Amino acid sequence: MRALQRILHQVVIWSIAALLLIPFLWMLSSSLKTADQVFTESMQWIPDEIHWGNYTRAFEEMPILLYTRNTMLITTLCILGYLVSGSLVAYSFSRLRWRGRDTWFVVLLATMMLPPQVTIVPLFVIFRKLHWIDTFMPLIVPAWLSGWPFFIFLMRQFFLTIPHELTEAARVDGAGHFTIYLRVILPLSQPALATVAIFAFLLHWNDFFGPLIFLAQESRFTLALGLMTFASRHQSEWSILMAMSILMLLPTLAVFFFCQRYFVEGIALTGSKG
Amino acid sequence: MSAASSRFERNETRLGYLFAAPWLVGFFGLTLIPVLLSVYYSFCRYDVLRPPMYVGIENYRYLLFEAPNFWKSVWNTSYFTILRVPLVIIGSLLLASLVAKPMRGMGIARTIYYMPSIVSGVALSVIWLWMYSPTHGLINQALAIVGVPGPPWLESPDWSREAIILMGIWSIGGGRMIIFIAGLNSIPRHLYESAELDGAGWWHRMVHITIPQLGGILFLLTIVEIITCFQIFTEAYLMTRGGPENSTLFYNLELYFKAFQDYDMGVASAMAWMLFVATLGITIFLFQTVGKRIYYEGER
Numbered sequence: 001m002r003a004l005q006r007i008l009h010q011v012v013i014w015s016i017a018a019l020l021l022i023p024f025l026w027m028l029s030s031s032l033k034t035a036d037q038v039f040t041e042s043m044q045w046i047p048d049e050i051h052w053g054n055y056t057r058a059f060e061e062m063p064i065l066l067y068t069r070n071t072m073l074i075t076t077l078c079i080l081g082y083l084v085s086g087s088l089v090a091y092s093f094s095r096l097r098w099r100g101r102d103t104w105f106v107v108l109l110a111t112m113m114l115p116p117q118v119t120i121v122p123l124f125v126i127f128r129k130l131h132w133i134d135t136f137m138p139l140i141v142p143a144w145l146s147g148w149p150f151f152i153f154l155m156r157q158f159f160l161t162i163p164h165e166l167t168e169a170a171r172v173d174g175a176g177h178f179t180i181y182l183r184v185i186l187p188l189s190q191p192a193l194a195t196v197a198i199f200a201f202l203l204h205w206n207d208f209f210g211p212l213i214f215l216a217q218e219s220r221f222t223l224a225l226g227l228m229t230f231a232s233r234h235q236s237e238w239s240i241l242m243a244m245s246i247l248m249l250l251p252t253l254a255v256f257f258f259c260q261r262y263f264v265e266g267i268a269l270t271g272s273k274g
Numbered sequence: 275m276s277a278a279s280s281r282f283e284r285n286e287t288r289l290g291y292l293f294a295a296p297w298l299v300g301f302f303g304l305t306l307i308p309v310l311l312s313v314y315y316s317f318c319r320y321d322v323l324r325p326p327m328y329v330g331i332e333n334y335r336y337l338l339f340e341a342p343n344f345w346k347s348v349w350n351t352s353y354f355t356i357l358r359v360p361l362v363i364i365g366s367l368l369l370a371s372l373v374a375k376p377m378r379g380m381g382i383a384r385t386i387y388y389m390p391s392i393v394s395g396v397a398l399s400v401i402w403l404w405m406y407s408p409t410h411g412l413i414n415q416a417l418a419i420v421g422v423p424g425p426p427w428l429e430s431p432d433w434s435r436e437a438i439i440l441m442g443i444w445s446i447g448g449g450r451m452i453i454f455i456a457g458l459n460s461i462p463r464h465l466y467e468s469a470e471l472d473g474a475g476w477w478h479r480m481v482h483i484t485i486p487q488l489g490g491i492l493f494l495l496t497i498v499e500i501i502t503c504f505q506i507f508t509e510a511y512l513m514t515r516g517g518p519e520n521s522t523l524f525y526n527l528e529l530y531f532k533a534f535q536d537y538d539m540g541v542a543s544a545m546a547w548m549l550f551v552a553t554l555g556i557t558i559f560l561f562q563t564v565g566k567r568i569y570y571e572g573e574r
Contacts, residue, residue, distance in 0.1 A: 010379075013372050020444065025391070026412050027401050034458035042410045098290025108297065110420040111305050115505065115553065117529055117546040121315060121539050122308035125322060139435060145300025177289055206395040207506050213534060222398040228512055231400050238404045245397045256392050260385065263452075 016151035020137050031055070031242035038238045039061045054243035061240060062230050064223070064247065065173075071222040074139050075204040081143030082151045082200045083193055089146050090155035095167065106202060116209075122212060138214040149202070151196045161184060195262045198255060223248050297326055316543035333544035341541070346520050347528040350435065354524065355503035363492070366447045370454030371484070384455070388448035399512035402429070402441045428514055431521035433570045438509055438522060446502075450495060457491040458484070470516070490567040497557055504553055525549060 025045065031039050031054050033047045041047060058064060092098070093105050127138045146152055162185060170180050186193070211225040221229065227244055234240070256263070276560055289296065318326035337344045373383045395400070405412050406427040414424030427437040465483050474482070485492065507526040510516060516523035516531075525545070533542035 013383050039410050041413050088293045092290050092293030096286050096290040097288040118312050119308035121313035121543050146297040208395045225395045245400050248397050252392050263542040
């Protein structure tokens with residue numbers, strides 16, 4: 001009875017796993033077929049002849065390299081922005097004691113609840129006044145101003161766990177707060193910084209709403225916006241669309257597989273200690 | 275905390291503001307001023323090109339009593355939320371309960387369950403557009419094999435919302451699962467052991483131990499999920515543009531069309547504030563009713 005239950009348990013677990021993987025396999029399979037084969041042999045999972053042509057055509061049909069460059073530029077600058085500004089602010093909220101700190105922290109938590117729709121219209125108006133529309137500025141500058149307070153929160157939670165003895169020892173040696181931040185706190189916080197970097201990467205690599213509103217010229221498009229535009233113009237070219245989707249997903253899948261533990265830690269860090 | 279460091283120092287106050295400066299600047303420039311402007315715009319007629327013109331509560335009155343698609347979008351979003359929230363919560367809890375116990379191979383299973391969560395936005399929508407293709411898509415072909423004629427999914431007003439919900443469960447279940455796993459593993463073992471001695475089956479343990487013990491997490495995730503559903507935009511924008519027959523015209527999609535297609539910033543701002551008030555109202559209501567009971571019973 002026990003053994004039967006255990007086998008049943010395993011069968012259920014792996015059947016669900018297979019079910020969840022099917023969209024990935026279907027996408028891969030479709031990307032390796034010709035434009036006709038996706039319709040005529042759509043249920044044949046491994047085509048008779050593997051057709052790599054969609055991947056080369058993807059590069060011809062869409063300026064993927066340019067879009068990748070744009071996306072990487074925005075994403076990298078945003079990650080740096082969150083790390084630099086966020087860690088400074090988190091240091092202030094966790095290791096410095098100042099008048100008004102706790103009030104400001106409540107304000108910070110409150111801004112996390114504000115839906116983005118409320119600010120998007122005025123931000124569009126402000127960025128338009130600054131002549132920032134159709135530049136990368138509206139997508140990058142907010143990151144340097146800690147525009148995603150969740151990351152401050154995450155880093156602060158981590159900084160709080162670093163023993164005070166460590167920083168006190170540095171204080172005794174005559175180190176100022178900036179030195180302590182740079183030489184003690186940051187090196188010890190690598191897991192938290194990595195988690196922020198990964199979340200920020202996923203956030204901006206996949207971001208669609210920001211580029212949709214703030215970018216206009218196709219030469220400035222990101223991968224997400226480019227893929228959307230291509231998809232709306234070539235609605236049934238599924239084999240190329242699947243190849244493009246895979247190309248866009250590859251970096252995120254790579255980050256996921258190499259940095260898995262940070263995902264789980266990040267969710268646990270912010271989920272449990274609310 | 276040592277006595278020396280618990281003292282407020284004048285010097286540290288200046289440093290504190292200095293270190294927090296990036297966020298403080300961001301708070302004023304990207305949040306506070308936009309929020310105030312947004313309140314103002316919601317009482318104005320404003321098309322960005324000409325200066326805003328004060329019209330009182332006209333935008334709110336227009337939305338509530340005249341706007342052709344406003345109530346449609348409210349209805350679509352409510353329908354979507356009411357159907358999706360329980361499905362996502364139950365789905366991710368079931369996933370978590372399958373792989374919560376450390377066993378051989380569980381790491382791989384958890385990884386696979388989580389994998390769909392990293393596919394989002396445009397790629398997610400493009401893949402599922404193809405999955406849902408009525409004649410050649412995977413889902414309807416699979417249904418045809420078992421002899422069920424598949425619906426036209428995104429091309430039918432009766433199935434479009436359900437299609438987006440189903441896709442949402444695939445894409446978000448694994449992420450919510452991780453939080454449930456942490457919760458499940460913090461339930462004291464002995465509760466299950468004594469229940470098993472009493473001969474309680476899987477269902478009884480679920481209803482009488484797991485769900486009450488998870489109370490707080492279950493409640494918070496429900497609220498997060500409701501807010502997530504209220505925010506739906508990208509998938510509907512990409513997959514259906516609100517159609518067919520406005521069946522997937524969700525609130526944020528209508529707001530986007532008002533703001534960035536009609537350049538009716540006043541009406542769009544009024545919509546944003548109504549969404550905010552509704553979200554806040556529902557959250558407070560849930561905390562006052564369900565939340566209170568959970569935290570009285572759950573915490574010691």
